[in-house]
Amino acid sequence: MILEGKSWKFGDDISTDHIAPGRLFHLRSNLPELAKHVLEDADPEFAEKVQKGDFVVGGNNFGLGSSREHAPTIIKMAGVGAVLAKSFARIFFRNAINVGLPVLECDTDRIREGDVLRVDLSAGVIENKSTGEKLDFVALPDVMIRILNDGGLLAHIEKHQGFKFD
Amino acid sequence: MGKTLAEKLLSTKAGKEVVAGELAIAQVDVAFFQDGTGPLAVRQLRKINLEKVADSKRSILFLDHAAPSPRRELSNDHVLLRGFAEKTGAVLSEINEGVCHQRVIETFARPGDVVIGADSHSCTAGALCAFATGMGSTDVAVGMALGRTWFRVPSTFRVVAEGKFQKGVYSKDLILHLIGKIGADGATYRALEFGGGAIDKMGMSERLTLSNMAVEAGAKVGLIASDAVTEAFLKKYVRKADFKAISPDPDAVYERVIEMDVTQLEPVVSCPHTVDNTRPAKELAGTHVHQVFIGSCTNGRLEDLEVAARIMKGKRRHPRTRVIVIPASRSVYLDALEAGHLKVFVEAGATVLGPGCGPCVGVHEGALGDGEVCLSTQNRNFKGRMGNPEGLIYLASPATAAATAIKGEIADPREVL
Numbered sequence: 001m002i003l004e005g006k007s008w009k010f011g012d013d014i015s016t017d018h019i020a021p022g023r024l025f026h027l028r029s030n031l032p033e034l035a036k037h038v039l040e041d042a043d044p045e046f047a048e049k050v051q052k053g054d055f056v057v058g059g060n061n062f063g064l065g066s067s068r069e070h071a072p073t074i075i076k077m078a079g080v081g082a083v084l085a086k087s088f089a090r091i092f093f094r095n096a097i098n099v100g101l102p103v104l105e106c107d108t109d110r111i112r113e114g115d116v117l118r119v120d121l122s123a124g125v126i127e128n129k130s131t132g133e134k135l136d137f138v139a140l141p142d143v144m145i146r147i148l149n150d151g152g153l154l155a156h157i158e159k160h161q162g163f164k165f166d
Numbered sequence: 167m168g169k170t171l172a173e174k175l176l177s178t179k180a181g182k183e184v185v186a187g188e189l190a191i192a193q194v195d196v197a198f199f200q201d202g203t204g205p206l207a208v209r210q211l212r213k214i215n216l217e218k219v220a221d222s223k224r225s226i227l228f229l230d231h232a233a234p235s236p237r238r239e240l241s242n243d244h245v246l247l248r249g250f251a252e253k254t255g256a257v258l259s260e261i262n263e264g265v266c267h268q269r270v271i272e273t274f275a276r277p278g279d280v281v282i283g284a285d286s287h288s289c290t291a292g293a294l295c296a297f298a299t300g301m302g303s304t305d306v307a308v309g310m311a312l313g314r315t316w317f318r319v320p321s322t323f324r325v326v327a328e329g330k331f332q333k334g335v336y337s338k339d340l341i342l343h344l345i346g347k348i349g350a351d352g353a354t355y356r357a358l359e360f361g362g363g364a365i366d367k368m369g370m371s372e373r374l375t376l377s378n379m380a381v382e383a384g385a386k387v388g389l390i391a392s393d394a395v396t397e398a399f400l401k402k403y404v405r406k407a408d409f410k411a412i413s414p415d416p417d418a419v420y421e422r423v424i425e426m427d428v429t430q431l432e433p434v435v436s437c438p439h440t441v442d443n444t445r446p447a448k449e450l451a452g453t454h455v456h457q458v459f460i461g462s463c464t465n466g467r468l469e470d471l472e473v474a475a476r477i478m479k480g481k482r483r484h485p486r487t488r489v490i491v492i493p494a495s496r497s498v499y500l501d502a503l504e505a506g507h508l509k510v511f512v513e514a515g516a517t518v519l520g521p522g523c524g525p526c527v528g529v530h531e532g533a534l535g536d537g538e539v540c541l542s543t544q545n546r547n548f549k550g551r552m553g554n555p556e557g558l559i560y561l562a563s564p565a566t567a568a569a570t571a572i573k574g575e576i577a578d579p580r581e582v583l
Contacts, residue, residue: 015548015549018549018550021528021550022528022550023553025529027239029246041550041555061354064350064548067285067300069303090354090384090386094302095302098305153308154214165191
């Protein structure tokens with residue numbers, strides 16, 4: 001799969017409270033409305049600015065905090081093609097794969113705000129078209145590739161009527 | 167080769183020997199949602215026509231994050247969850263029962279169990295030596311329906327705590343100090359395993375505080391061997407038969423061993439907006455606090471309320487500092503009522519609310535105003551956590567919180583003990 005879009009840079013420790021704040025708890029059963037507030041506490045205008053296919057580019061420990069799957073879900077609903085970060089918090093990482101949002105661990109210091117990226121998921125390469133630089137990303141565990149390729153955890157379970165990793 | 171607790175627990179539940187780094191498809195013993203993550207989970211199961219539970223006695227839906235519901239959208243979420251419980255036979259923990267993690271350790275989790283909860287602090291039950299971890303709605307929904315889930319077996323950081331706590335210093339100070347030292351991502355993907363003389367001597371309530379906050383260092387689980395303390399705890403909740411002694415092998419292989427001398431510890435406070443931003447409480451003297459919250463799955467147990475009540479007895483809150491106290495569960499509420507602690511709090515000018523998550527999740531019961539400062543016994547101080555990105559949250563022990571409530575500014579509890 002090839003993804004291409006513009007980068008939106010965020011810092012270290014972007015929590016699920018930045019992405020889907022607790023004060024909007026009442027919108028969790030209204031995901032299209034919640035998605036209008038995605039990443040609001042990190043960048044209040046993000047939801048308006050982001051274009052389909054763009055990338056969220058974070059620093060260390062992206063997605064720390066709550067287990068709320070609503071966080072990766074609304075990032076995906078906002079049209080984001082993938083999240084790139086130096087590292088991810090565990091639950092967010094697993095949730096993102098489960099909802100079919102690619103999460104890529106790479107050296108995001110090599111990416112600036114607004115840089116245009118081209119990501120080849122199967123080849124494992126990120127091309128920064130604005131700088132001409134190529135970046136590697138850490139390969140996902142086999143289990144997660146399997147889930148992602150099936151279209152997320154729910155689709156995986158429906159397809160195989162259970163877990164099928166061998 | 168010897169096994170860590172994580173390797174032992176997952177080997178048993180996977181039905182084969184597994185070591186760190188390997189994949190385990192494990193049996194799920196306890197699975198639960200809360201009212202913030204449950205509605206999405208139920209809708210996911212409906213999408214693939216899998217609205218069922220593998221073990222109705224150990225599948226639980228907790229109404230705790232917005233309990234009682236402050237608005238119609240959340241009332242409708244509660245309606246949805248009650249309907250799911252009725253249809254599947256899953257256990258419903260109503261709005262009067264308390265925080266999921268406290269209820270799980272009182273009633274459901276057993277040493278040796280695999281516990282998955284759609285809430286990040288599900289690692290709390292690790293103090294009972296259950297492989298307990300937080301996951302998202304879909305993962306828990308599937309685990310609840312099929313009775314199985316997958317794990318990558320984590321490598322382990324063993325935290326060895328020796329020595330004797332000074333007066334006024336508690337396990338909350340230990341865990342905040344540890345997170346400050348290794349960082350909020352210091353143990354990402356790892357298991358934390360707590361041991362050593364200071365842990366052996368610690369009561370269950372204090373152990374639960376350690377395991378509860380394992381996720382704040384990024385860890386998957388926070389495990390403690392089960393022993394006589396665990397057995398006595400289970401006995402209190404009339405389930406002594408659930409006890410099983412489990413300990414790591416002496417020759418287990420650890421990725422890292424972190425040694426701590428608790429004798430040296432002082433009261434610690436996490437400053438806004440990350441848990442690893444720690445400082446000694448005494449260095450924060452002069453920081454005015456508008457709201458103190460004593461409660462949560464981290465420090466809302468009887469022992470916590472007792473420490474705070476001892477400090478606040480016969481005193482009044484500072485006139486410019488409001489105080490909210492919330493017992494973590496109905497059982498804790500009753501015990502605190504009987505012990506007279508709740509009377510102490512009300513007389514001191516605190517607001518005592520019914521069991522639940524309270525203001526910790528920013529939904530209700532004490533959202534902060536712009537620029538307001540809260541000192542809380544909860545586990546997380548992220549920007550926006552308590553309902554307002556313009557609020558500032560400090561984290562500390564119940565003793566530090568009680569001392570702060572009286573002084574009106576961040577206080578070292580050793581001054582008043």
